[in-house]
Amino acid sequence: xxxxxxxxxxxxxxxxxxxxxxxxxxxxxxxxxxxxxxxxxxxxxxxxxxxxxxxxxxxxxxxxxxxxxxxxxxxxxxxxxxxxxxxxxxxxxxxxxxxxxxxxxxxxxxxxxxxxxxxxxxxxxxxxxxxxxxxxxxxxxxxxxxxxxxxxxxxxxxxxxxxxxxxxxxxxxxxxxxxxxxxxxxxxxxxxxxxxxxxxxxxxxxxxxxxxxxxxxxxxxxxxxxxxxxxxxxxxxxxxxxxxxxxxxxxxxxxxxxxxxxxxxxxxxxxxxxxxxxxxxxxxxxxxxxxxxxxxxxxxxxxxxxxxxxxxxxxxxxxxxxxxxxxxxxxxxxxxxxxxxxxxxxxxxxxxxxxxxxxxxxxxxxxxxxxxxxxxxxxxxxxxxxxxxxxxxxxxxxxxxxxxxxxxxxxxxxxxxxxxxxxxxxxxxxxxxxxxxxxxxxxxxxxxxxxxxxxxxxxxxxxxxxxxxxxxxxxxxxxxxxxxxxxxxxxxxxxxxxxxxxxxxxxxxxxxxxxxxxxxxxxxxxxxxxxxxxxxxxxxxxxxxx
Numbered sequence: 001x002x003x004x005x006x007x008x009x010x011x012x013x014x015x016x017x018x019x020x021x022x023x024x025x026x027x028x029x030x031x032x033x034x035x036x037x038x039x040x041x042x043x044x045x046x047x048x049x050x051x052x053x054x055x056x057x058x059x060x061x062x063x064x065x066x067x068x069x070x071x072x073x074x075x076x077x078x079x080x081x082x083x084x085x086x087x088x089x090x091x092x093x094x095x096x097x098x099x100x101x102x103x104x105x106x107x108x109x110x111x112x113x114x115x116x117x118x119x120x121x122x123x124x125x126x127x128x129x130x131x132x133x134x135x136x137x138x139x140x141x142x143x144x145x146x147x148x149x150x151x152x153x154x155x156x157x158x159x160x161x162x163x164x165x166x167x168x169x170x171x172x173x174x175x176x177x178x179x180x181x182x183x184x185x186x187x188x189x190x191x192x193x194x195x196x197x198x199x200x201x202x203x204x205x206x207x208x209x210x211x212x213x214x215x216x217x218x219x220x221x222x223x224x225x226x227x228x229x230x231x232x233x234x235x236x237x238x239x240x241x242x243x244x245x246x247x248x249x250x251x252x253x254x255x256x257x258x259x260x261x262x263x264x265x266x267x268x269x270x271x272x273x274x275x276x277x278x279x280x281x282x283x284x285x286x287x288x289x290x291x292x293x294x295x296x297x298x299x300x301x302x303x304x305x306x307x308x309x310x311x312x313x314x315x316x317x318x319x320x321x322x323x324x325x326x327x328x329x330x331x332x333x334x335x336x337x338x339x340x341x342x343x344x345x346x347x348x349x350x351x352x353x354x355x356x357x358x359x360x361x362x363x364x365x366x367x368x369x370x371x372x373x374x375x376x377x378x379x380x381x382x383x384x385x386x387x388x389x390x391x392x393x394x395x396x397x398x399x400x401x402x403x404x405x406x407x408x409x410x411x412x413x414x415x416x417x418x419x420x421x422x423x424x425x426x427x428x429x430x431x432x433x434x435x436x437x438x439x440x441x442x443x444x445x446x447x448x449x450x451x452x453x454x455x456x457x458x459x460x461x462x463x464x465x466x467x468x469x470x471x472x473x474x475x476x477x478x479x480x481x482x483x484x485x486x487x488x489x490x491x492x493x494x495x496x497x498x499x500x501x502x503x504x505x506x507x508x509x510x511x512x513x514x515x516x517x518x519x520x521x522x523x524x525x526x527x528x529x530x531x532x533x534x535x536x537x538x539x540x541x542x543x544x545x546x
Contacts, residue, residue, distance in 0.1 A: 144171035164197035255358035269343035280335025373404035
């Protein structure tokens with residue numbers, strides 16, 4: 001103990017101050033870890049909450065004596081991990097969280113005797129808006145939503161009723177954009193839930209100001225243009241996905257990109273084609289007529305004898321004629337083909353496809369990876385597959401281009417996080433909680449123990465070394481020869497028999513077994529012993545103490 005105190009005194013004020021600061025920081029860190037370790041871990045109860053609703057939930061949990069913490073923006077609530085289930089049951093009893101929307105529960109506490117017709121109409125509108133917001137929020141990709149409804153009403157002294165209208169504001173969040181099918185689903189959902197609401201009277205926008213669905217008659221010019229744009233975009237996406245699905249199993253998911261550009265023909269075609277085949281003759285009808293006539297009238301000849309009285313009394317001068325006639329009429333039907341074409345839907349006029357594929361990585365002569373583009377034969381095979389996947393038609397003017405280019409390691413979507421991961425939030429927290437306290441503890445131990453061992457232990461080694469040297473010569477510390485002539489045979493110089501010896505210049509006594517151990521250690525590690533002696537010689541204070 002005296003050696004430790006002497007070592008501490010020899011450190012000096014600066015070293016003692018630094019040692020005290022390190023000890024204080026270490027104790028504070030240990031206390032913080034103990035405090036945090038005794039506290040229960042917190043778990044997320046609900047996130048993305050409305051601020052007013054979050055405040056109401058915190059108030060209810062506080063009344064139930066459940067500890068809560070919130071995020072920096074106040075939209076997330078954390079409770080102890082073992083209290084999550086009970087907290088959710090407690091809040092569900094009060095209808096929380098409601099998603100910031102009020103549904104048909106609005107009529108549970110409404111007064112039916114004192115409320116006016118206007119108030120009932122407004123409450124009905126609010127309830128329908130809240131129920132629609134809850135339903136739309138359940139769709140994948142929708143983080144938040146607002147719905148505004150205009151229910152049908154008829155003004156006073158008016159015979160016409162204004163139609164229902166709706167507008168929807170979507171907060172898609174990190175999803176970026178919503179698929180056309182999802183927008184169509186929201187449109188149909190709102191149209192089916194509101195009385196007398198037509199789908200063309202619904203407007204859908206997102207929080208970035210992009211119009212996802214325009215209101216209007218689908219048969220109008222604007223509606224037809226929007227429909228044509230949707231068809232074109234859907235066809236381009238279908239063709240690109242078909243090519244990627246064909247090439248991904250061979251090239252890899254992150255090594256192929258395909259984009260298609262489609263030209264749509266919107267011309268309406270009404271065509272009638274009639275063709276006749278003379279080789280296809282069919283007897284359609286046949287008509288036969290027969291005519292026979294007989295003429296018996298006299299044919300007198302004018303002469304002198306005929307004009308005499310009773311010239312033809314005994315003669316028969318009548319003559320006659322017979323006429324036979326037959327007619328036959330055949331009607332034939334010639335083969336005829338009539339083709340009527342009515343083209344009203346848009347059709348593909350031209351397809352342009354661009355495919356970008358990654359190359360291969362080979363090991364060069366210097367044992368380094370070298371990127372190389374695909375050869376011509378491989379590009380030709382990929383081009384053939386792409387043409388087959390999209391239904392390539394040369395007469396239509398289709399075009400397919402395949403290019404081999406180097407892809408970024410992350411696909412070009414994000415910056416490299418190799419350097420950021422080293423100094424990420426989790427890494428810094430880990431360093432603050434474990435690495436820094438351990439370094440401080442090791443530094444404190446090094447600063448406190450090493451000087452003590454260096455000073456106190458150095459004196460012991462010096463004394464032991466000199467005693468061992470004298471014991472090896474068979475001499476006592478005061479110059480008398482000891483029995484046995486070795487360090488192991490040292491005997492007390494004063495003959496007291498307590499296993500200790502006196503050494504000149506040192507107050508007190510040393511045990512002979514300790515000196516024997518030190519001597520053995522010196523014999524085992526002579527190089528370290530020489531370094532210690534050199535250190536004593538280089539330090540005057542140690543030389544004086546020895």
